[in-house]
Amino acid sequence: MSYGLLIADVRRNVFQERNLDLVGFCNLAGIDPYLLLPKGEYEIESSLFKKVLIADVDEDRFLNPLIMVHILEKVIERFKEPFAIVLSASASGMEIAPYVAGYFKVPIVTDVADYDKDSKVFFKSYYSDKVFAHVKLKEEKFYVLTLRSGSFKDHIKSRYEETSQEIIDGFADTDKRIFLGYLEEEKEEVDITKADFLISIGRGVGKKEEIPLYEELALRLRATLSASRPVIDKLWLPKERQVGTSGKTVKPKVYLAMGISGAFQHIQGMKDSECIIAVNKDPDAPIFQYAHYAIVGDMHRIRDRLLEILKGS
Amino acid sequence: MNILVFVKRVQAAQEEELRIVGDGERVDLSKLPYKINDWDNYALEEACRTVEKLGGQVTAITIGDKEADEVLRRSLAMGAKDGLLLEKPETLLDPVIRASLAYNFLTKEKIKFDVILTGVQAEDDQYGVFGGYLAALLSLPYVSLVCGIEEWSGSYAVVRRELEGGLMERVKVDVPCVLSIQTGINEPRYVSIMGIRKASQIQRKVYDAHQYMDGLSATIEVIKWSYPPRKEGATLLSSDIDTACREILNILREKGVYQ
Numbered sequence: 001m002s003y004g005l006l007i008a009d010v011r012r013n014v015f016q017e018r019n020l021d022l023v024g025f026c027n028l029a030g031i032d033p034y035l036l037l038p039k040g041e042y043e044i045e046s047s048l049f050k051k052v053l054i055a056d057v058d059e060d061r062f063l064n065p066l067i068m069v070h071i072l073e074k075v076i077e078r079f080k081e082p083f084a085i086v087l088s089a090s091a092s093g094m095e096i097a098p099y100v101a102g103y104f105k106v107p108i109v110t111d112v113a114d115y116d117k118d119s120k121v122f123f124k125s126y127y128s129d130k131v132f133a134h135v136k137l138k139e140e141k142f143y144v145l146t147l148r149s150g151s152f153k154d155h156i157k158s159r160y161e162e163t164s165q166e167i168i169d170g171f172a173d174t175d176k177r178i179f180l181g182y183l184e185e186e187k188e189e190v191d192i193t194k195a196d197f198l199i200s201i202g203r204g205v206g207k208k209e210e211i212p213l214y215e216e217l218a219l220r221l222r223a224t225l226s227a228s229r230p231v232i233d234k235l236w237l238p239k240e241r242q243v244g245t246s247g248k249t250v251k252p253k254v255y256l257a258m259g260i261s262g263a264f265q266h267i268q269g270m271k272d273s274e275c276i277i278a279v280n281k282d283p284d285a286p287i288f289q290y291a292h293y294a295i296v297g298d299m300h301r302i303r304d305r306l307l308e309i310l311k312g313s
Numbered sequence: 314m315n316i317l318v319f320v321k322r323v324q325a326a327q328e329e330e331l332r333i334v335g336d337g338e339r340v341d342l343s344k345l346p347y348k349i350n351d352w353d354n355y356a357l358e359e360a361c362r363t364v365e366k367l368g369g370q371v372t373a374i375t376i377g378d379k380e381a382d383e384v385l386r387r388s389l390a391m392g393a394k395d396g397l398l399l400e401k402p403e404t405l406l407d408p409v410i411r412a413s414l415a416y417n418f419l420t421k422e423k424i425k426f427d428v429i430l431t432g433v434q435a436e437d438d439q440y441g442v443f444g445g446y447l448a449a450l451l452s453l454p455y456v457s458l459v460c461g462i463e464e465w466s467g468s469y470a471v472v473r474r475e476l477e478g479g480l481m482e483r484v485k486v487d488v489p490c491v492l493s494i495q496t497g498i499n500e501p502r503y504v505s506i507m508g509i510r511k512a513s514q515i516q517r518k519v520y521d522a523h524q525y526m527d528g529l530s531a532t533i534e535v536i537k538w539s540y541p542p543r544k545e546g547a548t549l550l551s552s553d554i555d556t557a558c559r560e561i562l563n564i565l566r567e568k569g570v571y572q
Contacts, residue, residue: 011476065445066454091476094433095457098408098445105450107409107532110440114542121536126438127326131333131340133438134537138530176454177490180483183473197570203327221571233497239479246475254570256561261327275568277561278547284330286541293564294547295557305558 003032003050005075005082007068008042009090010059012182015042018088023048024152025145027159029117031083036075036168038062046165047158056169060179063092065099070171072100078168081142089146091246101144108144109135111264113151128263129286148264185240192241195224196253200243200270202228204259204280204299208236214258217303220310226250228266244269259299262287314369314465316360317426319415319444320353320388322381323437337537349384352432356494358501359462360430361392367465369427370394374418376411378402382517389512390504396515401522406438407531412446417525419451428470429491433458441493448491456486457493 004026009016019035026033032050038059046052055062055071062068072085085100087093089111101108113132114123122135122145137143192198199218205211211231218225225241232242243250244266255273260266262278262285270276271290278291279299288294295302324345332341349357360371372395373388375381385396399418405411418424429448434441441457448455460481461473469488473481475495486492551557565571 011480065449069449091458091474094441095445095455095474098412098442098457099449099455101409101442102412102446102449107407108440108442108446109533110442123539124439125541126538127331127340128436128439129541130326130331132539132541133535134337134539135533136536138532138534143532176487177456178485180471180485182476183481183483185479185481197565197568221565223570229496235497235500242479245477247479249478254565254568275564276547277550277564282328282330284540288547289541289544291547293550293560295550295561296552297554297557301554302558302561305554306561309558309562 002083003034003079004029005072005085006033006035006049007085007087007093007096008035008037009088009092010038010040010042010062011092013040013042013059015044016088016090018090018149020048020156021088021147021149021152022086024155025086025115025147027155027157028115028152029083034079034082036071045158046163047160048156049163050160052163052165053168054165055171056167061173063096064177064179065096066174066177067171068096069100069103070173071168072104074168074171084142085144087144087146089148093146097144097146106141106143107137110146111148112145113148125264128261130284149268190224190240192224192226192243193248193250195226195250197221197223197256198226198243198250198252198254198273199223199256199258200226200228200260201231201258201299202260202266203230204261205231205236208234210300211236213303213307217307220307223256228260228263257287257291258303260287261285262290314364314367315425315427316363316369316371317424317429318353318357318360318371318373318388318393319429319431320357320373320375320384321350321432321435322347322375322377322384323350323435324348326437333538333540337539340538347380347383349387350432350435350437352434352436352494352496354432354501355496355498356430356432357388357391357393358499359494361502362499363462363465365392372397372424372426374399374415376401376405376414376522385517386509386512387504389515389517390508391502396517398517398519399522399525400519405531406535407533408438408440408442409446409532410529412443412450413529414522414525415443415447416450417527417529418520421525422520427489429453429489431491431493433493433495444491444493451491454486454490455492456484456490458495459492460495460498462498
């Protein structure tokens with residue numbers, strides 16, 4: 001049986017849960033999962049993997065795409081070409097995957113949300129999740145894949161009573177790129193992860209001048225104001241207010257999303273909120289798929305009317 | 314510092330409804346306006362700021378049809394010195410081909426550079442492949458999701474890259490290198506229509522992309538388009554704004570977050 005070479009997403013000695021999607025993909029595709037890890041203490045469920053390959057390198061060098069390609073050369077030398085090299089569509093996957101594909105000059109499909117084994121078709125989001133492309137490889141050869149977190153969790157199962165472990169060493173090194181350390185955001189007064197009620201604003205807010213009125217709305221409703229990436233990128237609200245994969249993951253009782261279309265990275269950060277109310281003028285905005293209540297309309301008009309009612313009461 | 318920035322002209326679909334035509338044969342984008350890819354705009358701004366500080370020049374390069382010249386004029390208005398169009402009338406859906414074409418062009422024309430900047434991804438196809446694939450073909454170091462450049466020296470740069478959950482890492486990378494720029498790294502400058510008109514007078518260079526396509530063929534194809542799978546869906550509140558607002562307040566009271 002062919003194998004899928006799974007490059008583990010690890011960070012600060014934690015084996016990330018999204019790695020399990022890589023297992024799910026292999027099970028769906030009918031191939032054996034070979035997990036590639038750096039040396040270190042990681043909690044993994046070994047029965048999920050046919051083989052666990054330990055690269056003789058620390059985590060920060062393992063996550064370096066310039067070194068990863070040499071580790072992969074050794075793996076391929078020993079086990080022949082895999083069916084696919086599979087990574088998570090995460091910060092490390094987004095960096096390593098294209099470099100690996102370019103190094104081996106093979107095809108790549110990224111951020112895959114589903115796969116049809118029979119037709120060998122990948123389902124991939126375009127235009128901020130508004131449409132999906134059914135993508136097929138032109139030739140049958142090994143390729144690189146990144147998978148959207150949570151997309152293959154239904155196919156995760158323990159299949160192996162015995163898992164062999166092997167060390168991968170003797171690969172070339174480089175110091176053309178060096179990890180210097182981690183930086184954490186400075187902690188601010190507002191912690192959006194602790195709020196019961198978040199009013200979150202997105203790209204639809206349009207201009208900076210509108211922000212104070214949303215701050216007033218939040219104040220009057222005793223909510224905390226948060227935002228999606230476009231608002232933070234424009235520096236209209238501080239970074240610690242960002243909801244999403246690169247910001248904070250929140251689970252408030254109520255999440256009132258205004259003018260947020262619902263890019264996947266944002267959805268990942270708020271989808272577990274107890275009650276999601278979404279306001280957006282585009283009836284096809286992906287956020288409506290995750291909302292419990294939806295209003296198709298202008299966020300500013302909703303805000304203004306809410307303020308009128310609150311001031312009047 | 315000699316910086317190349319790859320910029321892409323994309324259709325602005327963020328705020329628009331997209332319709333799929335026929336039995337999934339294509340997406341109707343005919344009514345959508347065009348713009349510079351958001352991520353590339355940040356990359357261009359970062360390049361312009363860098364040469365303003367350290368000297369050198371920015372060259373903007375785009376792959377696309379004649380109309381893609383629009384993003385070159387915009388890049389020149391922002392501060393790029395040169396604009397190069399790799400003209401290709403047909404859309405290249407495969408990011409591998411785009412990166413390979415760029416590689417062939419840079420090497421065949423012996424284009425000199427210290428650093429290549431690109432956006433992390435394009436907002437149309439969201440592949441996020443171009444920069445990394447090109448870096449590997451060029452055998453250059455690569456850093457993606459760059460959200461800060463702390464230091465440039467003649468031989469290296471120190472950059473910050475974005476990870477998950479508000480975490481970042483600092484990376485030292487040898488120059489020449491390829492960096493993919495994340496949005497939010499700076500605040501791109503405003504570009505006036507007048508500025509773009511003025512930039513139109515600067516000569517852009519046009520190259521026929523087919524000259525650099527030898528041996529290249531698409532590795533993937535899109536065989537169909539579909540809408541995202543529907544989930545349970547939300548309860549639709551009233552289309553009347555006053556009623557909808559009162560319904561929101563009722564939900565907030567029901568959930569105990571507002572009295």
